[in-house]
Amino acid sequence: MKRKQRFNMILLGIAWVIILAACSAEPTPVATPPPATEVADTPPPEVTEEVEPQTAEPERVELLLDVPGLQEIALTTPEDGVGPKPQFAWQPLDGATRYVLVVYTAEREPYWAWEGAETTVYLGGGDSAPAPDSAGPVLIANMAWAVMALDADNRLIGSSVLRPIAP
Amino acid sequence: MERKKDAREWATQGLAALLILLLVLASAPLPAGRAQEMDVPVIADGVWEGVMTSGSRVSAPGSTTTGEFYGETRFTSSGGTLDGAWNLSGTGELTTENGYGTAEYTGDGVVTGPSSGPRFVAQNLTIYIAGVVDGHPFETTLSPPPGESAIPIVLTRATCSQVMGTWEAEGDGFSGQGTFVAVRVADLREEDARDYLEEVTNLLIDAHAFTESVFLIADAEGLNDLIDRAENLYNALQRNDDCGLDEEAAGYLNLIADAVAHLLDFALSNPDSFNDFQLFQLIGAAARTGVIGAGAIGESAEGFESRISTELSDRLDHAIEIGDEISIDIVIAGAAIVGDWELMERAQAAKEEL
Numbered sequence: 001m002k003r004k005q006r007f008n009m010i011l012l013g014i015a016w017v018i019i020l021a022a023c024s025a026e027p028t029p030v031a032t033p034p035p036a037t038e039v040a041d042t043p044p045p046e047v048t049e050e051v052e053p054q055t056a057e058p059e060r061v062e063l064l065l066d067v068p069g070l071q072e073i074a075l076t077t078p079e080d081g082v083g084p085k086p087q088f089a090w091q092p093l094d095g096a097t098r099y100v101l102v103v104y105t106a107e108r109e110p111y112w113a114w115e116g117a118e119t120t121v122y123l124g125g126g127d128s129a130p131a132p133d134s135a136g137p138v139l140i141a142n143m144a145w146a147v148m149a150l151d152a153d154n155r156l157i158g159s160s161v162l163r164p165i166a167p
Numbered sequence: 168m169e170r171k172k173d174a175r176e177w178a179t180q181g182l183a184a185l186l187i188l189l190l191v192l193a194s195a196p197l198p199a200g201r202a203q204e205m206d207v208p209v210i211a212d213g214v215w216e217g218v219m220t221s222g223s224r225v226s227a228p229g230s231t232t233t234g235e236f237y238g239e240t241r242f243t244s245s246g247g248t249l250d251g252a253w254n255l256s257g258t259g260e261l262t263t264e265n266g267y268g269t270a271e272y273t274g275d276g277v278v279t280g281p282s283s284g285p286r287f288v289a290q291n292l293t294i295y296i297a298g299v300v301d302g303h304p305f306e307t308t309l310s311p312p313p314g315e316s317a318i319p320i321v322l323t324r325a326t327c328s329q330v331m332g333t334w335e336a337e338g339d340g341f342s343g344q345g346t347f348v349a350v351r352v353a354d355l356r357e358e359d360a361r362d363y364l365e366e367v368t369n370l371l372i373d374a375h376a377f378t379e380s381v382f383l384i385a386d387a388e389g390l391n392d393l394i395d396r397a398e399n400l401y402n403a404l405q406r407n408d409d410c411g412l413d414e415e416a417a418g419y420l421n422l423i424a425d426a427v428a429h430l431l432d433f434a435l436s437n438p439d440s441f442n443d444f445q446l447f448q449l450i451g452a453a454a455r456t457g458v459i460g461a462g463a464i465g466e467s468a469e470g471f472e473s474r475i476s477t478e479l480s481d482r483l484d485h486a487i488e489i490g491d492e493i494s495i496d497i498v499i500a501g502a503a504i505v506g507d508w509e510l511m512e513r514a515q516a517a518k519e520e521l
Contacts (some may be wrong), residue, residue: 032442042347065499065500110459111462112455113455113460114450114451115391115448124401125401126399130402135328135404142342146499148503154444154493156500157498
């Protein structure tokens with residue numbers, strides 16, 4: 001085999017080895033958040049159905065925080081069509097004195113957070129509904145959000161699911 | 168025939184080399200989506216108005232004067248350069264071993280320099296000091312020669328509509344430092360920027376006073392009040408991404424971000440001084456003001472996130488050691504805020520084992 005031909009074969013061989021290695025390699029091992037309420041472009045799975053707050057037998061749902069004894073916080077904001085400056089809302093939880101809300105990107109990075117005693121807050125905070133074109137955090141892509149609840153002793157007592165939201 | 172063979176060989180070699188190159192690049196870890204990948208914040212084209220707030224110190228033999236001054240500026244950014252004017256005024260107090268006095272500051276000048284590094288060159292700068300020492304009245308005036316003193320602004324965060332920065336100035340017997348904020352006039356909902364900038368000035372002054380006292384880090388309500396005020400200012404500004412920001416990441420600039428970053432840096436550098444819940448609240452404030460997270464603007468976000476994860480992990484280890492469930496809960500929630508899912512899972516597993 002001529003030298004050039006041999007060189008070409010070697011190059012192609014290296015390329016195929018890399019292809020095969022890439023195809024068989026495990027994805028980078030990163031712990032993932034609760035997968036139940038997948039965001040991205042596909043419609044979210046069915047796990048985000050509302051749970052009856054009081055008397056019905058609670059369904060097994062994937063809360064953001066998987067800690068024994070946590071009560072589920074029921075989220076009430078629609079999943080889509082909420083515009084760029086949505087109002088996040090949830091049902092109050094018995095015993096909760098403060099709530100912590102976190103909004104995540106589709107890549108599960110935190111985007112914005114809030115802490116307070118109320119059960120509603122606009123994206124970006126503020127005392128009144130922001131104009132859709134105002135500065136500050138803005139919902140311009142599919143994201144997800146969740147709420148945690150603490151009591152007067154700063155104990156974690158509740159968590160919501162990680163729920164998709166889209167403008 | 169020979170030519171065709173060469174062409175085939177060239178194509179084969181090129182294709183193989185390209186394939187290898189693409190595969191190598193594809194396997195490299197991609198950075199997480201970030202709001203703004205600019206290495207250096209810059210002031211976008213347009214007409215801008217801004218404010219400077221400061222703390223300052225004037226030193227003369229045997230005496231020290233401290234004070235604060237406030238400045239205003241209006242300038243144009245065009246094609247990467249700045250052109251405009253500024254002015255300032257303020258007061259201070261003089262202390263000596265055996266005397267006292269007061270100081271008055273006035274100054275004005277031109278704004279110049281690149282859009283990545285404004286310079287406030289003083290044309291007229293006067294520091295008048297009058298007081299009593301050993302029972303004798305005195306007065307003196309410091310006036311650097313025109314054009315020889317300048318305040319360089321270090322931009323820390325920038326959107327198309329608003330920029331923030333810090334400044335430090337040092338001259339003959341004078342040193343000062345402070346905060347700079349400017350807004351692009353066209354993006355203000357109201358034609359007159361003055362009311363907006365007055366609110367910004369008051370907010371910056373209060374934020375500066377807050378950060379001066381490290382004990383106030385424990386004052387979560389006070390910090391949240393400042394953040395509330397900063398968030399209410401969003402509505403006065405129209406969002407505009409016409410200067411090339413990555414729209415998909417939707418970065419935002421909270422005027423309290425630098426103050427929160429200062430507090431967070433202090434807390435992470437002095438972890439023994441803050442309990443778990445105080446740290447948790449500060450992490451929440453950092454996520455709320457864009458100090459960390461995908462909406463962060465500035466270079467410090469990833470560094471802070473890494474330090475937060477490290478600190479939370481250390482606290483988790485300690486909490487596991489002593490069986491402190493509340494601390495583990497706080498680590499779980501803190502990890503959820505910062506998006507450290509691996510740490511959150513570890514903490515949840517530890518909680519179940521208790």
